[in-house]
Amino acid sequence: MKALTAVKILLIVTSHTQLGNTKEPTGFWFEELAAPYAEFTQAGAQVDIASPLGGKASADPKSEKESSEATRAFLADATAKKKLANTLPLEKVKDTYDAYFVVGGHGVMWDLATHAPLHSLLSAAYARGSVVSAVCHGPAALVGVKAPDGKPLVAGKRVAAFTNEEEKAAKLDSVVPFALETRLREQGARFESGPMWGSFAVRDGNLVTGQNPASSVAAAREVIAALREKSEKK
16 A cells, blocks of 8 residues: 555644533543544654644543553654644644544534634635545534535535434433534435444545544544545546
C-alpha cells in the first residue's frame, strides 16, 4: 500500500465540558480520537488536532476509563499528547487539509453542532473535494454544513451516527439538546445503522460517517480508502 505521506488530516474535537444542565463532565470520546489518529499516522499522513477554543481539549472521563490499545498508544506518544494539549483554534485554521474528521463525544452536541466557523470550513472543504468525516456524535457537527447547491450536506446521502436507540440506552436522550438521528433524517440523510454498540461505518463519495465508538477504526479506514482512490486518480 502506498503511504499517504503528502496527505494532511485535521481531527476536530469538542471544547464543551458539561453534560447539559446535569453538572456532570463531558468532552470528546477518547477512543474516537485515538483510533483514527493511529490509523492515519500509520498510513503516513500528517495529523493535526483542532477545537473551537484551541488549547487543551478535555476527554469525557468515562471514555478515559475505557482503555484500549489505541488509547494507550496515544497516551504513550509524546507528539500526540502535545497536539491534544495545544489544539489549533478552529477559527484560525487556514490550512487546506485533504480530510477532516470530527471526533465524537457528547460535547459535540453543544458546541460543534452550532459552530459557524466549523460549518464554513467543512462546507468549503467538501466543495473543493476534501473528505469530510465524523463518528458517533461527531455527525452533529454536520447539521449546519451546506453542500455546494446550498442544501444540507447530508441530504440524500448515506449517513451513520449515534442512534436514537443508543442514546436512550445511554440514558441521555432527555439531556442532549436534540436527537441526532432524528435531526439527520430531517435534513434528508439516508440514515443507516448496524447493531447497537457494534462497528458500522458508511461512505458516500467524500462523506464518511461512523455510528459509535466501536466504529472509529472502520470510519478512519474508509477515509483512508477515499484518500487512496483520490491519489490514484491524480
